Amino acid sequence: MSKNLYGTPTDSTDAQERALVDASCRIPVLLFIASSVFWLLVGTVFGLIASIKLHNPHFLIELPRWFALYLDKFSPDGTVDFINAMLTFGRVRPAHLNIVAYGWASASALGVAIWLMARLCRAPLRFPALVTAAMVLWNIAIAIGTIAILGGKSTSIEWLEFPSYVSIMLFVSYALISIWGVNMFVHRKPGHVYVSQWYIMAALFWFPWLYGTANLLLIFAPIQGSSQAIVNWWYGHNALGLWFTPIGLAAAYYFIPKVIGRPVHSYYLSAFGFWALALFYSWNGGHHLIGGPLPAWLITSSIVASLMMFVPVLVTAINHHMTMKGNFHMLHYSPTLRFVVFGAMSYTLASLQGSSMAFRSWNSLTHFTHYTIGHSHLGLYAFFTMIMFGSIYYIVPRLTRREWPSITLIKIHFWGSAYGIILMVLVLSVGGVVQGWMMNNPQIPQNTFENILKITNPYLFARSLSGALLMVAHIAFALNLTLILLGWGKKTGGPTLFNQLEASEEAKPKESTL
C-alpha cells in the first residue's frame, strides 16, 4: 500500500479520484507543456546563435550573398536589410531571453502549477476551456513578441523587452489563470493545505502585481530616469524570486516525497522557509544596481535582504535533504527524482552564490561581466528548468496513460542537460572573474581592453559548446515528448525507470500510485 504526502495510507478510491482529476486537466496541461517545449527549442537556437556571435562576431551577420541577390529580385526594397537586422546580436539575445523566460519557463510553470493545484486540491479542473483559451493567448503573445523584438520593436528594458501590446496579452492570459487558481483553491476538498499550494497561490497572486506595476511604470507611463532602473530590477529579480522560484519549490516539495513515498521531513521548516522567502526575496532587486545612481539606503537594504536569503534557502535545503536521506539510491531509477533533486541542489547553490554576489566588493568585480550570466543560468536552468523537466517526466505519462517511449532519450536528455549546464556555469564564472578583475585593474599595463577580449574568447567558445550540449539534450526531450503525444509508448502500468529493479520491493520508487 502506498502513502500520500502526509504519510497517510492511500487506497484504490484515492487512485480513482486522482485519475478523475488528471482527466479533467489533460488538455490544457498537455498543451501548456507541449508549447513550452516548442519554445524551449526555439529559445535554445537563439541562445546558441547569440553565444557564437560573442566569440565570432561575423557569424550570421548577413544572409548569404547569393540568397540576398535572389531575394532582392522579387521582394520590396529593404527586405534584405530588414532580415539582416533581425540576425544582429542585440536582437537575437533579447529574443532568447524572452522566449525562454516566458515561452518556455513561464508556460511550463503554468502547466505544472495547474496540474499540481488540481492534484493537491483533489478537485477536478473547472472550466478547462478557459485555461486552454488562456494558453492559446499566451502563445500568440509570445510569437508576436518574438517577431517584434527581432523586427526592432524591443523596449530595451531587460526582462520586459516585449512591446506594450504583447504585455497586455500576457497580463490578461496570466490573470485568467490566477483567477482560476483561486477558484480551484476555494473548491478544494476539505483537509490539510500542503506547502506546495501556498507557493503556487502566492506566485499566482504576486506575478500579476509585479508584471502590472513594472509595465505601468516602465512602458505605459514611464517614470523618471534612475527610479525606472530600480523598478526594472525589482521586477527582474522578483520574476525569478517570486514567480519561478515558488513554482520550482512547489514542484520539488511535491515530487521528492511523492516519488520516494515518504512525507516531507518537517512541516514547520517548510512553513518557515516559505514566509522567510516571501519576506526577504522581494527586497533583493536593488543588488543589481550596486554602485549605480541610486540612494545608498536602498542598495544597502537590498544587500541585507540578499544575505537574509541564507535563512529560507538553508531551511529548504535541510528539509529536502532530510526527506531524501536514506533514499538517494532511488536516483538510480527515477528520471523525475533525478531531475528534481539536481534542481533542488542547484537551488541551494544558485541562491548562496546570489547572496554572495550582493557583497559590495565581490559585486564590483563580477557586475558587468559574464559571471552574472553564469549565475542567471544556474538559477533559471540548473534549478528551475531541471525541476520542470522532472515534473514533466512525471505528469505526462499520467495524462496520456502511456510510458515514455525511450529510456535512452531520457538518459541523453539528463546527461546533456547536466553536463551542459555545469560546463556553462563553470566557464562563465571563471571567464567572468578574469574579465572583471582585468577590467577593474587598468593600472596594470597588460589589462587592456584588447587583452580582456582575447582572454575571455576561449571561455565564450566553451560556452557555445555547452549550449550545443543543451541543444542535443532538448532535441532528445522534444522527440520523446512528440512520440508520447503521438501515442507511442507502452500503455502504462507503472512508471518509466532508468534501470530494471533488482532491489527488493521496499526500494522501488512509488511513482506507480496512479
Next chain:
Amino acid sequence: MNSLRTLFIGFTITFTLAWLGLVIIPYFQLGQLAPQVDEDAGMSYPLIRSGLAERGKQVYQANGCIYCHSQQVRPMDADPIKGRGWGPRRTVARDYIYDKPHLLGTMRTGPDLTNIGKRQPSADWHHAHLYAPQSMAEYSVMPPYRYLYTVQKIKSTPNPKAVKLAKGYQPEEGYEVIPTPDAIALVAYLQSMDRTYALPEAPLPKE
C-alpha cells in the same frame, strides 16, 4: 494557516513591504528631480538631447546596444578613473532624468558609453566603426552594422556623406557606403553622450 484569507493577508503584507520600499518610496525620492541650472553660463544639466539624437536613442534600443554597453560610472573604487577613462566622476540620478527608458545596462562586453561623445566626438569615426568595427580595432567582437548603411554606385561626384573606411574594408571600386537616416541618428545620439559636467552632488575631482 489553512484559510484563504489568512494566506492572502500574509502574501499581501510581505509583498507590499518590498513594493513600498523598492518602488513607491524611490519614486517619491527620485522621481521628480529637476535639471541643474548654471545661470552664469546659461546652461542646464544634464544637456537636453536634440530631436535627432533622441531618434538615435530609439535606434540604440531597437538594436540592443544595451546588451554589451553600460551607461553608468560607479564610484571610484569600482570604476577607477585613471586608465579605463570612462568618466571623470560617478554618475548620479540627475544624470538620467531625460532617459525614458533608462539604459543603464548590466554588461560590459564592450566599453561603457556614458561619455562616448566626449571620448570620440567625430561622426566619421563612429560611422566607420559602426560599419566595420574591426577596421578600428582588429580584436573587436562588435558585430558590423552594415544594414544601417547602403552601398551604392558612385554617381558623377562622390557623395560627401560617404563613410571614410580604412583600406581592406572599402567597398568595390566605384561604389560608396552611405549612412541611412537611422545610422545618422544613432551617431548623433552617441556624440550627444557627455556627462562630464559637474553637479552639486557629484563634483568633478580636483586635478
